[in-house]
Every structure is written in C-alpha cells, then in structure tokens.
Amino acid sequence: MTTTENQANPIGFGRMLRKEDARFLRGKGNYVDDLNLPGMLHGAVLRSPYAHARIKSIDISAAQAHPKVKAVITGEILETLNLAWIPSLSHDVVAVLATDKVRFQGQEVAFVVAEDRYSARDALELIEVDYEVLPPVVDAKKALDKDAPVIRDDIAGKVDNFIFDWESGDKAATDEVFANAAIVVNQDMLYPRVHPAPMETCGAVAYMDPIDQKLTIYSTTQAPHAHRTLYALVAGLPEHKLRVVSPDIGGGFGNKVGIYPGYVLAIVGSILTKRPVKWMEDRSENLMSTSFARDYHMKGSIAASADGKILGLRVDVLADHGAFNNTAQPTKFPAGFFHVFTGSYDLMAAHCSVRGVYTNKAPGGVAYACSFRVTEAVYLVERMVDRLAQELKMDPAELRMKNLLRPEQFPYTSPTGWEYDSGEYPRALRLAMDIAGYEELRKEQAQKRAKGELMGIGISFFTETVGAGPKRHMDILGLGMADGCEVRVHPTGKAVVRLSVQSQGQGHETTFAQIVSEVTGIPPEDIDVVHGDTDNTPFGLGTYGSRSTPVSGAAAAIAARRVVDKARIVASAMLECAPEDLEWEKGRFNIKGDKSVGKTMAEIALGAHGTVELPEGVEGHLNAECVYDPPNLTYPFGAYICVVDVDPATAKVSVRRFIAVDDCGPRINPMIVEGQVHGGLADGVGMALMEVIAFDEDGNNLGASFMDYLIPTSLECPSWETGATVTPSPHHPLGLKGVGESATVGSPPAVVNAVIDALAPYGVKHADMPLTPAQVWQAMQGAPYRT
Ligand code: MCN
Ligand code: CUN
Incomplete structure (x- = not known):
C-alpha cells in the first residue's frame, strides 16, 4: 500500500488534496439554497411560540388574501391528505403541522407558499392562532411525576410521559460483582442537550412535474435512498416517480438524517401549486426544531478491587427524547449503541438500563457525531x-x-x-x-x-x-443496512464510481476514488465519484454512524476487485494466455516472470469494449457492482x-x-x-x-x-x-x-x-x-x- 506523504495524487491510498475543493474553494459549491428552478415559489413555516399549548383555532384568511401568497397549509388541510402525522424513525409518530396541540417551542404550525421568501415570511404574521397555554414538562426528572401534564394525549390511552424501558447486560451477575467488590464509586452525571449546528441549515426544493408526475426533491439529506423509500411508503407515492437529490451539503453531523416537516411541506406545497417550492430554515429554526443530541441523565457505578482492577460497571439512564420519539437508530436499539458503555476495559459484568421520556422539547437525540450514542x-x-x-x-x-x-x-x-x-x-x-x-x-x-x-x-x-450494520442485527424501519456500489470503467480506462452514501464534507469524492484506485491502479483523478442522486446511484442507507468507509467503502473495494478479476480474463484473451499465467502489478497485468509483456488497465478497458474475443460466457465491458452486508461493525x-x-x-x-x-x-x-x-x-x-x-x-x-x-x-x-x-x-x-x-x-x-x-x-x-x-x-x- 502506498503512503505517499506529499500532496501529489498517489495511486491508491495516501495524502492527496480533496477533489471537491476545486469548487468549494472557489465558492462554486452547489447547495440546496443555490437552486433556482423556473417558476419557483418559496415556503415559510409558522412556528409555535409556546412549549405546550392547545390550538383552539387558526385563521388563515388574511394570509391567503396576501397578493403574493399562493397557498397556506395547516394541519387540518394535511389531515385531508393523511399527512398531518408521519411515522417517526422510532415507532412513534411526528406531527408535520400541529393539529391538536403544540408540544415544543418552535413546532411547525402552518406553512405559507408565496412568490418570494420575504412575502412568505410577511404572511406568517397574518396568521392568527388562538392558543390555550398548558403547563409544560421541561425537566425530564419530573416527566413521570403523577401530576405531570401528559404531552402525548394524541396517543390513545396515554396517561403519562413514559416512552420505553430498555436494558442490556446481566443484572444479577453485575449485582454480585458489586456486592463483592472492595470499592464501589457512584457518580451522577448529565450529558447535556446539544446541537450539531451544521453551517448549512436544513432545506429542500420540491417539484412535482405535472406532465410526467415525477416528484424531484432536492434536499439536505445524509440518506437520499432511505428518504425516497420512506416518502414512497408514507405518502403512497410510486417510488420510480420519486427522485431525491442531495447536492452539496454544508455539514450534516447527524442533523440531516431524518425527514423534517419542512421537506414534506415543500412537497405538499409543490403538489398544490404545481410549481417548484423551496423551503430553507434559518439559524434559529435549525437550533430550535431540528434533531438535538444527547440529553442523557446518567447514574453510574463502578466496582473495583482495592488494587485497581475494574470489575463491574452499571448505569441507569433517564433519556429525554423530547416531544416525539424520533431518534434515528437501528430498530432493535432504542438507546442506540449506548450499551457498548463498558468501553475499552476488561470487566467481569455490566448492566445498563435506559428509560425514555417525553418532554416539551424538540425531538431527536441521535445526532452530532454520536455513533448512535x-x-x-x-x-x-x-x-x-x-x-x-x-x-x-x-x-x-x-x-x-x-x-x-x-x-x-x-x-x-x-x-x-x-x-x-x-x-x-x-x-x-x-x-x-x-x-x-x-x-x-x-x-x-x-x-x-x-x-x-x-x-x-x-x-x-x-x-x-x-459501520452499522449487519442485516441480521440491524435495520432502520425494516430496511436492511447494506450499501451498494457500482464501478464502471469507460473504454479509455477512466472510471465512474456510484455510491449509495452521501458526503456532507467528509471528502468522499476523493477517498472513494482512492479506494477504487488502490484496488484497480487507475489514478484517482481519472475516477469520478457520483453520489447523492437516487436516479443515478445504487440503493443504500446513507451516511451516518461513520458507516461510509466500513460499509460502502467495502462495497467499493469489492466492486473494484471484481473489475480487476474481469480485467484478468480480458487481458488473458488479449495476450492469448491463460488467466493464471498473469500477474497483477497495480494497474496492469503482466505475463508471469516477464514484466515487459502485459496490458495496462486502459488497454484492457479498450479491449473489453472492443473486438477482442472473450471466452464463452464472459460478457464485454469492464463494469462491476457489489451490495455489501457487513459481517460486523x-x-x-x-x-x-x-x-x-x-x-x-x-x-x-x-x-x-x-x-x-x-x-x-x-x-x-x-x-x-x-x-x-x-x-x-x-x-x-x-x-x-x-x-x-x-x-x-x-x-x-x-x-x-x-x-x-x-x-x-x-x-x-x-x-x-x-x-x-x-x-x-x-x-x-x-x-x-x-x-x-x-x-x-x-x-x-x-x-x-x-x-x-x-x-x-x-x-x-x-x-x-x-x-x-x-x-x-x-x-x-x-x-x-x-x-
Ligand atoms: N477515512 C479514511 N481512512 C479511514 C477511515 C476514513 O481516509 N480509515 C475517510 C473516509 O473515506 C471519509 C472520511 O474519512 O472521507 C470519514 O469517513 P467515515 O469514518 O467512513 O465516516 P463517513 O464518511 O460515514 O462520515 C460520517 C461521519 C459522521 S456520522 C458525522 S456525524 C460527521 C463526520 O462524518 N459529519 C461530518 N464528519 C464530518 N465531517 C464534515 N466535514 N462534515 C460533517 O457533516
Ligand atoms: Cu450520530 S451523527 Mo453522524 O451518525 O451522522
């Protein structure tokens, strides 16, 4: 493996300036907010000023009368489309626009679509909402008090703010270790609620083409394929008529994993107005309403022998999930991967229990480079x-x-x-x-x-x-966490790699070209990386949990190896020898023992697309693909x-x-x-x-x-x-x-x-x-x- 320490492009691994920086450093990135489609309208969200309040009435007539307003959408209107509530990523539901109550400050209440962004925002002021303010639950420790206000009375029969109890480890064995330990230390600690705060806030441009009924959604998403499938499942839209494009992303950090109400509203706005609709949140909206991180109240105990051999660890967690349980993690793990909490130590026993509760705060919890907690x-x-x-x-x-x-x-x-x-x-x-x-x-x-x-x-x-995760343990809403990759070598030996993951700043256009280069010997500058467009890339669950290299990187390596395997057959046909008589030297196949006779990848690619006669059953061209289900993280x-x-x-x-x-x-x-x-x-x-x-x-x-x-x-x-x-x-x-x-x-x-x-x-x-x-x-x- 090369480890070229200079900045010249290596073949394969090594230091190399980022390919994407050619446009980023010139201010030529293409972010969602840079999009300007012909006839595009602009949406703005009216948000709740209260953490907890009943909505008695909403009067949109003045906003509708605004000369530049094209549509005003409320929860009531969404109800008629069956879109007022959508499934969350954790077996709950999330309000797209509040119908009955608002449950956190900043929650979405109405959506205005207008000719320009200013008019849309002005018209928000014309909407009259009559709220009956309710006492909020702010402190997670009080959420389960008998007299705590019930936040989720939309759930039939719900009389408290409890979400789930979950545990892992062997409680009895841990108790025994603690009972016999020379030293036990207890410590309560809070990992406070924080926010990933990416430089670019969240946004979308949706366009339902009225002629071919194809809906294109340009959005700030870390997981375009997962979003497309979820839109199809939730809204009943045919998946082949849906295209999710994630252009350049200005930082994700887990903030851009989920589907936000604003995305759905841009879609509904476009369907109603038959024009493209852009929605882009501002900084305050991002900080107030999108996926927060952490908010874990932890009671830890550690047991050890007198000379410092750690024997056991246990922790009780109170997890504040906000108003909707919308944490994004593999289905079987309501506390994410928190139960890897024994860390780097060799212990005898460990046990953790996690209790999730609702509070009147924004939903989320799994974000900000958290690796699923x-x-x-x-x-x-x-x-x-x-x-x-x-x-x-x-x-x-x-x-x-x-x-x-x-x-x-x-x-x-x-x-x-x-x-x-x-x-x-x-x-x-x-x-x-x-x-x-x-x-x-x-x-x-x-x-x-x-x-x-x-x-x-x-x-x-x-x-x-x-690197989540092996299909046998992990899925998100029933979708397995395998990722796909396609490598296509053009006749002149240049290549394109298509990925299911999506960079938000991590430099995938460079590193995935380097992976394929490492395996095929094609220089990284001759390899283009395509991602972030469901019409042009294979299915896969996207970028989060630092999974791109472990999962998609493996798919790329295997697809590239398949290209090399095929290249060997093509080269043997070109050199009229047996495939076994060839020796691989990064970027070319030589006759064993004679480096002077061989074929480079570019020559082989031309041969594969040309008139070389290939053995029976071997197809032409030099392409390969792989769907990778990781055996482990x-x-x-x-x-x-x-x-x-x-x-x-x-x-x-x-x-x-x-x-x-x-x-x-x-x-x-x-x-x-x-x-x-x-x-x-x-x-x-x-x-x-x-x-x-x-x-x-x-x-x-x-x-x-x-x-x-x-x-x-x-x-x-x-x-x-x-x-x-x-x-x-x-x-x-x-x-x-x-x-x-x-x-x-x-x-x-x-x-x-x-x-x-x-x-x-x-x-x-x-x-x-x-x-x-x-x-x-x-x-x-x-x-x-x-x-
Ligand atoms: N890499 C490498 N060698 C390795 C491992 C990784 O060169 N052995 C490179 C990768 O090829 C990739 C980068 O390092 O270019 C990060 O790789 P990986 O660990 O696979 O993580 P992902 O690409 O899946 O990125 C996701 C991860 C997450 S979950 C968050 S959150 C986060 C992070 O990346 N968000 C980021 N880093 C970020 N960096 C930027 N600039 N912007 C974000 O939003
Ligand atoms: Cu948890 S933040 Mo990163 O996995 O997208």
Missing part, C-alpha cells in the same frame, strides 16, 4: 474510570493501562454482547503519553499546584462502534490527553494542549483523517466547555442563536497534536475502520477529566458539562450547579 457511553465510562482513580488515589493513566483490553483478547466479546474486531489499546495509550510527555506534565502540575496554579491533565481512551479506538489551565480568579478554562492518537486501521487519505479528527476535537472542546441547549421553566429555548448557543472557534482550540497507530479490521476487505465521529466521541471526557483534575485542590469530584466559568466557579465553591 457511543458518545454518551464513552463519556460515562471515562468519567467513571477517572472517578475511580480519584478514590483509589491512583494515576488515571496507570489505572487505564492496568485495565485496558490486551491485544490477545481480540476478537473480544463485551459483557453486553458486542464483538470488538481488533485492537492494540496499550500501544495507542503509550504513544499518546509519549507525545504528551506525560510524566513531565505531572511534574509540572505538582510544581504549579505548590504555587496555587491550577493545571489539569485529562485522559480518555475510547472504543468506537461504527468496525471498532476504531483512540487515546486522548488534554492539558488545561484554570484561572483561579475567574474559573475560566483554557485548553493548552490536546494530544489525539487515533487508530482507524489503514488511512485512505491521512490528510482527510486528520481533518476529521481536528473537527471532532473542536466539537469536544465545544461540548465540554460551552455548548448547551438550555430551557427556562416555561420551555423557552434559550439557545436559539449563535449569540446564545456557543460553538468553539480557533481561539478556544489549541494546535492539535495527532498521532496514529494502525490496527486493521480483520473483516473489512481493506482493513478499514470508520473515523468520522471518533474525535467527537472521544474528546469530551478528556477535557472534563482535565478540568476536574485541575480542580483537585478544591476537592471537586465532578461537575457537569458545559464547564463554563460559572459552572467551574460553582464547583470550586462546592455548590452543585447546573446550567
């Missing part, structure tokens, strides 16, 4: 291990080294049933410690403490779980070390250094992987120190703009120090593991562990994210405080 799981275990280290007065690195899974234990089956494919954990932690100069840092910390200065060193070690991992300084006077945290060693198997493009890691580390600093969607007691969203919902900038981020180890996946055809969410998953506990470590002189044991100056100050004063 591995983020929450890693945070829990890495905080618990640090809490244990604190109680044992043991160095947290030493405690981890003592308990990390050892290389010979792989493939390893966790106490909750996950089969980790491969890992060399101690090596990665050692490398991170070496880059950090860990022992020196501890000495520096001791010197600083003696002077009253607050310096903290935080470690986290994470195991990620990505992939388990990338990493060791992170964060160094912070806390100002004792203001309680402000500064991240001084951050060391990240990631292992995602071989790296297709090390530069892109580093970019993914840098972005994820910034996410981690953001969540640990500043991000939270807070609500007041009336359920008002207090983070509906970037003035209030803080995201990190380069000023809060240090210059990242990255390292790599390479442990291939034994089941992926090229050994690749995913990496797109690793750093977001792995970094928050490192930052929090560092801050708590810095506060050790104050006796602080825990403080919840985000560790704003106010939060840290309160912790230093000994007061439990929550933002």
Whole structure:
C-alpha cells in the first residue's frame, strides 16, 4: 500500500488534496439554497411560540388574501391528505403541522407558499392562532411525576410521559460483582442537550412535474435512498416517480438524517401549486426544531478491587427524547449503541438500563457525531474510570493501562454482547503519553499546584462502534443496512464510481476514488465519484454512524476487485494466455516472470469494449457492482490527553494542549483523517466547555442563536497534536475502520477529566458539562450547579 506523504495524487491510498475543493474553494459549491428552478415559489413555516399549548383555532384568511401568497397549509388541510402525522424513525409518530396541540417551542404550525421568501415570511404574521397555554414538562426528572401534564394525549390511552424501558447486560451477575467488590464509586452525571449546528441549515426544493408526475426533491439529506423509500411508503407515492437529490451539503453531523416537516411541506406545497417550492430554515429554526443530541441523565457505578482492577460497571439512564420519539437508530436499539458503555476495559459484568421520556422539547437525540450514542457511553465510562482513580488515589493513566483490553483478547466479546474486531489499546495509550510527555506534565502540575496554579491533565481512551450494520442485527424501519456500489470503467480506462452514501464534507469524492484506485491502479483523478442522486446511484442507507468507509467503502473495494478479476480474463484473451499465467502489478497485468509483456488497465478497458474475443460466457465491458452486508461493525479506538489551565480568579478554562492518537486501521487519505479528527476535537472542546441547549421553566429555548448557543472557534482550540497507530479490521476487505465521529466521541471526557483534575485542590469530584466559568466557579465553591 502506498503512503505517499506529499500532496501529489498517489495511486491508491495516501495524502492527496480533496477533489471537491476545486469548487468549494472557489465558492462554486452547489447547495440546496443555490437552486433556482423556473417558476419557483418559496415556503415559510409558522412556528409555535409556546412549549405546550392547545390550538383552539387558526385563521388563515388574511394570509391567503396576501397578493403574493399562493397557498397556506395547516394541519387540518394535511389531515385531508393523511399527512398531518408521519411515522417517526422510532415507532412513534411526528406531527408535520400541529393539529391538536403544540408540544415544543418552535413546532411547525402552518406553512405559507408565496412568490418570494420575504412575502412568505410577511404572511406568517397574518396568521392568527388562538392558543390555550398548558403547563409544560421541561425537566425530564419530573416527566413521570403523577401530576405531570401528559404531552402525548394524541396517543390513545396515554396517561403519562413514559416512552420505553430498555436494558442490556446481566443484572444479577453485575449485582454480585458489586456486592463483592472492595470499592464501589457512584457518580451522577448529565450529558447535556446539544446541537450539531451544521453551517448549512436544513432545506429542500420540491417539484412535482405535472406532465410526467415525477416528484424531484432536492434536499439536505445524509440518506437520499432511505428518504425516497420512506416518502414512497408514507405518502403512497410510486417510488420510480420519486427522485431525491442531495447536492452539496454544508455539514450534516447527524442533523440531516431524518425527514423534517419542512421537506414534506415543500412537497405538499409543490403538489398544490404545481410549481417548484423551496423551503430553507434559518439559524434559529435549525437550533430550535431540528434533531438535538444527547440529553442523557446518567447514574453510574463502578466496582473495583482495592488494587485497581475494574470489575463491574452499571448505569441507569433517564433519556429525554423530547416531544416525539424520533431518534434515528437501528430498530432493535432504542438507546442506540449506548450499551457498548463498558468501553475499552476488561470487566467481569455490566448492566445498563435506559428509560425514555417525553418532554416539551424538540425531538431527536441521535445526532452530532454520536455513533448512535457511543458518545454518551464513552463519556460515562471515562468519567467513571477517572472517578475511580480519584478514590483509589491512583494515576488515571496507570489505572487505564492496568485495565485496558490486551491485544490477545481480540476478537473480544463485551459483557453486553458486542464483538470488538481488533485492537492494540496499550500501544495507542503509550504513544499518546509519549507525545504528551506525560510524566513531565505531572511534574509540572505538582510544581504549579505548590504555587496555587491550577493545571489539569485529562485522559480518555475510547472504543468506537461504527459501520452499522449487519442485516441480521440491524435495520432502520425494516430496511436492511447494506450499501451498494457500482464501478464502471469507460473504454479509455477512466472510471465512474456510484455510491449509495452521501458526503456532507467528509471528502468522499476523493477517498472513494482512492479506494477504487488502490484496488484497480487507475489514478484517482481519472475516477469520478457520483453520489447523492437516487436516479443515478445504487440503493443504500446513507451516511451516518461513520458507516461510509466500513460499509460502502467495502462495497467499493469489492466492486473494484471484481473489475480487476474481469480485467484478468480480458487481458488473458488479449495476450492469448491463460488467466493464471498473469500477474497483477497495480494497474496492469503482466505475463508471469516477464514484466515487459502485459496490458495496462486502459488497454484492457479498450479491449473489453472492443473486438477482442472473450471466452464463452464472459460478457464485454469492464463494469462491476457489489451490495455489501457487513459481517460486523468496525471498532476504531483512540487515546486522548488534554492539558488545561484554570484561572483561579475567574474559573475560566483554557485548553493548552490536546494530544489525539487515533487508530482507524489503514488511512485512505491521512490528510482527510486528520481533518476529521481536528473537527471532532473542536466539537469536544465545544461540548465540554460551552455548548448547551438550555430551557427556562416555561420551555423557552434559550439557545436559539449563535449569540446564545456557543460553538468553539480557533481561539478556544489549541494546535492539535495527532498521532496514529494502525490496527486493521480483520473483516473489512481493506482493513478499514470508520473515523468520522471518533474525535467527537472521544474528546469530551478528556477535557472534563482535565478540568476536574485541575480542580483537585478544591476537592471537586465532578461537575457537569458545559464547564463554563460559572459552572467551574460553582464547583470550586462546592455548590452543585447546573446550567
Ligand atoms: N477515512 C479514511 N481512512 C479511514 C477511515 C476514513 O481516509 N480509515 C475517510 C473516509 O473515506 C471519509 C472520511 O474519512 O472521507 C470519514 O469517513 P467515515 O469514518 O467512513 O465516516 P463517513 O464518511 O460515514 O462520515 C460520517 C461521519 C459522521 S456520522 C458525522 S456525524 C460527521 C463526520 O462524518 N459529519 C461530518 N464528519 C464530518 N465531517 C464534515 N466535514 N462534515 C460533517 O457533516
Ligand atoms: Cu450520530 S451523527 Mo453522524 O451518525 O451522522
């Protein structure tokens, strides 16, 4: 495998500038909001100002009379089309437009379609809604109180706000381990509600062609094929008359997995007006109404022997799912992959239970580089291990080294049933410690403490779980999670790769060309990648859970191998020898033992399309396809070390250094992987120190703009120090593991562990994210405080 360290395009794997940047850097990207179809109208959504209120009446007559308004849609109108409610991704229903009640601030109440965006927004002001305000449920811990208002009275017989109970692991065995352990440490913690906040908000342009009755939906979606099938199933539209196009996407981060009411409304608007309709939300709408992340209230316990052997782990979770259960995860897992919470350690037993509840907040829960809630799981275990280290007065690195899974234990089956494919954990932690100069840092910390200065060193070690998923365990609404890929080699040896996954910034146009290049030897610049258009790509479930490389990347590798297999037959016909007499040398087949006689892929491609006589039963051309059902997920991992300084006077945290060693198997493009890691580390600093969607007691969203919902900038981020180890996946055809969410998953506990470590002189044991100056100050004063 080549690992060309320069920026020249390698054949196959290696550092290479991103092909897509040719247009992005010139401002020539093509996003949904750039689309301008002839005759296009513009939609705007009227949203609820209340978190919980009954709708007594809606008067749309003044809005309808606006000279530029073409249609006003309410829930009542949608009811006549059977589209007021649509199925959620988690066996619930979601209101497209409220009919009976509004259930969170920002919920969709009416939709106006007008000649231009300004008129549509102006006309919203003309709609009169008479609300009867109801008391809201804001605190998940009070959602199940006897006197709590019932949010989902649309569900027949519903008398409470309970959604589900779910558990994993062996409770009895775990109880026994805890009963016999020398040390048990308990810690409650909150992973606060945060938002993926992609640069581009969500939007769609829908056009129902009145002549051929074909509906085209251009939308910000991470999963175009899944969306098309769901539109077909929900609305009864014929699937061959539906085309979903996902053009350039300005960041998804899980925010663009689901189907939002706005997409459906653009479609209905187009059907009613017979014209294209664009709907594009603004920043506040995005922050208030689209998929949030986390909101897990966790009660953790860890059991260990007196000398620091971790024996057991358990956790009880209260999961705030908002007003509709619309989390996006494989059907069998209502808490996503949270039950991988035993992390990177060899334990005797573990048990987790998760209870989901409704509150008067926006729905969602699985987003923001979460790997289906591995983020929450890693945070829990890495905080618990640090809490244990604190109680044992043991160095947290030493405690981890003592308990990390050892290389010979792989493939390893966790106490909750996950089969980790491969890992060399101690090596990665050692490398991170070496880059950090860990022992020196501890000495520096001791010197600083003696002077009253607050310096903290935080470690986290994470195991990620990505590449959902094997059909036998996983589906989304009954759709299996296989992905397709087609490779077509043109007569002159250039190629096109068609994918079912969809890039939102991850650089698939580059890395998938590199995968096919690695296998076929065709230079990556000669390979075009097509994705994001259901009319032009094979079926597959899309990009999330860092599954593109593990699943679709495997499909691409296998399809490319099939091309090479076929090329061997064509070359043997051209050279008039037996296929076995040929030897593959990246990009060409040579006669065994004589490199001077052979055929390049370009020559073979021309032969395959030409007049060369192929053996009986072998078809011409040089194309192949693959539908890949992964045998298992992939388990990338990493060791992170964060160094912070806390100002004792203001309680402000500064991240001084951050060391990240990631292992995602071989790296297709090390530069892109580093970019993914840098972005994820910034996410981690953001969540640990500043991000939270807070609500007041009336359920008002207090983070509906970037003035209030803080995201990190380069000023809060240090210059990242990255390292790599390479442990291939034994089941992926090229050994690749995913990496797109690793750093977001792995970094928050490192930052929090560092801050708590810095506060050790104050006796602080825990403080919840985000560790704003106010939060840290309160912790230093000994007061439990929550933002
Ligand atoms: N890669 C590589 N070598 C590997 C593994 C991955 O070169 N061994 C490359 C891949 O080919 C791809 C990128 O790294 O170009 C990420 O790959 P992968 O881990 O397969 O993740 P996905 O492509 O499926 O991306 C999804 C993941 C998720 S779920 C979120 S959330 C997230 C993330 O990617 N959203 C992002 N990173 C993001 N990066 C950007 N810029 N924008 C987003 O919205
Ligand atoms: Cu959970 S965010 Mo990504 O899987 O799209």
